[in-house]
Amino acid sequence: MVLSVPCLGGQWEEAVVRAGRQTVERRQLGLTLKRLRERAGKTQQDAARALKRDAARISQVETAKGSFSVEELTVLLDFYNADAAERQLVLDLGRQARKRQRGRAYIDQLPRAFERLADLQADAKQIGFYETGIVPGLAQTREYVTALMHAGDGYWWPRSSAEVDRRVEFRLEQQRRVLDSDDTKQVAFVLTETALHQVVGGRSVLRGQILHLLQLNERSDVAVQVIRSDVPDNPLLGGGLITLDFGASAPRIAFTTSHGTSTYHDQEADVFPMFRAFDRVRDSALPPEETSDLLLAKLKDMT
Numbered sequence: 025m026v027l028s029v030p031c032l033g034g035q036w037e038e039a040v041v042r043a044g045r046q047t048v049e050r051r052q053l054g055l056t057l058k059r060l061r062e063r064a065g066k067t068q069q070d071a072a073r074a075l076k077r078d079a080a081r082i083s084q085v086e087t088a089k090g091s092f093s094v095e096e097l098t099v100l101l102d103f104y105n106a107d108a109a110e111r112q113l114v115l116d117l118g119r120q121a122r123k124r125q126r127g128r129a130y131i132d133q134l135p136r137a138f139e140r141l142a143d144l145q146a147d148a149k150q151i152g153f154y155e156t157g158i159v160p161g162l163a164q165t166r167e168y169v170t171a172l173m174h175a176g177d178g179y180w181w182p183r184s185s186a187e188v189d190r191r192v193e194f195r196l197e198q199q200r201r202v203l204d205s206d207d208t209k210q211v212a213f214v215l216t217e218t219a220l221h222q223v224v225g226g227r228s229v230l231r232g233q234i235l236h237l238l239q240l241n242e243r244s245d246v247a248v249q250v251i252r253s254d255v256p257d258n259p260l261l262g263g264g265l266i267t268l269d270f271g272a273s274a275p276r277i278a279f280t281t282s283h284g285t286s287t288y289h290d291q292e293a294d295v296f297p298m299f300r301a302f303d304r305v306r307d308s309a310l311p312p313e314e315t316s317d318l319l320l321a322k323l324k325d326m327t
Contacts, residue, residue, distance in 0.1 A: 046274045048130045048288040050088035053117040055143035058086045060104040060114075074103040088274060091121040109135070129294065132286040139194070141279060141286060144268055146201040150210045152267035152302045154260050155281070157218045159233055162199050162211070163240055163248065168233045169195050171225025180283065203246070211246045213237075214305050216261075217253045220322050231326050234319050241316050249309035250318055258308060259301040267302050 061071055061082075068086070072079040075096055084090040092100070097118050101111045116134050132140065145151055145162070153160035159168060173188045181187055202209060223230055241248040251258060264281030278289045278298035289295050310318060 046088035046290075047121070048132075048277060048290045049117065049120040050085075050091060051144060051147075051274065051277070052132070052140040053091065053114070053121045054086040054088045055147060056114060056117060056140065057100065057104075059143060060101075060106055060110065061086075064104040066104065071100060071103065075099055092118060094118065130288045130290065132288065137286040141266075142194070142198045142201070144277065144279075145198065145266075146205065147270060147274075148209065148268040149207075149271040150212075150267075150269040151202065152212045152214070152265070152299075152306075154214045154263075154265045154302055154305055155219065156216050156260070156262055156264060157222050158224075159215055159219050159237070160213050161195055162202055163213045163215075163237060164195070164199075165229070165233050165236045166192065166196060167229045168224055171229055175224075208245055212306060213240070213246070213248045214251060214302070214309050215249075216251055216258075217318075220250065220319075227326060231323065234323055234326075238316055238319050241312050241319075247312045248315055249306060249312060250315045251305055251309040255308050258305060260305050265298060265302060267299050 061068070068079045068082040071082045075081070081090075085092055094115065097114055098111075101114060106114065113134060113136070120134075134140075151162075153162065158172075161169075164172070169192050170188070173191050177183050177185075177188050202211065220230075220234065224233070237248050240246045266279040266281060268277040268279065270276065275290055275292070276295050276299065278295050280287045280289070280298075289298060309315070
């Protein structure tokens with residue numbers, strides 16, 4: 025549904041209120057605006073007063089149930105003291121949120137896509153991670169993350185030690201946002217056995233990483249599982265997948281991981297088989313207790 029409402033300056037704007045499904049683009053716009061608002065120390069009521077609107081309107085957009093006009097976004101960006109890069113990003117997200125037609129997938133081609141994925145992860149109630157040959161990002165130690173970022177430095181971004189440091193700190197902060205959240209989440213990590221043999225940053229780094237996986241597996245809100253190399257019929261072999269379940273607040277999302285563009289799926293026709301494939305690899309993987317036994321045996325082999 026599209027409603028015509030009075031916009032700032034007394035004009036009427038048809039793109040302001042769009043009641044519809046909570047697409048990935050709207051989720052990204054809403055969560056980005058929420059992050060900027062909270063960083064600025066503003067409440068939804070404060071933002072509503074800046075727009076001369078009701079606080080419910082701010083909530084509607086932050087929960088991906090609507091979008092703002094360019095003029096309204098500009099007012100909020102001024103109010104939140106956003107920098108030039110943030111302003112351009114939010115305006116681009118707003119454009120995407122208003123124009124997307126019904127499609128099978130959304131490819132996030134805007135800068136710093138990993139930050140918007142982080143916002144979605146922090147907002148989810150249940151998260152599933154599957155990776156082939158590598159430990160999933162939110163289960164990585166500082167040393168493991170640092171080694172990976174140094175390996176990508178100069179290839180996936182211009183060579184910069186400052187950028188490496190920033191990406192390392194961002195990932196560690198994202199781990200805290202998810203694993204130390206006040207809102208308890210259920211997190212499942214599934215990795216292939218090959219990840220336990222792939223040396224990242226040296227044997228001492230790998231040893232520390234395996235110890236960290238053991239510690240994570242002791243938590244009641246986290247499950248770590250390894251799928252053995254001799255298990256046949258792995259539907260996710262060779263790829264990576266993140267599943268995001270938001271409970272009743274928003275539709276489920278699946279994210280296919282790669283070194284290139286970020287691809288999201290938010291239509292149930294696509295999401296359902298991806299969640300089903302993730303459930304399949306969990307069923308095929310060692311249970312958490314047996315995974316811990318395997319990890320302990322790997323540590324003994326490394327001594």
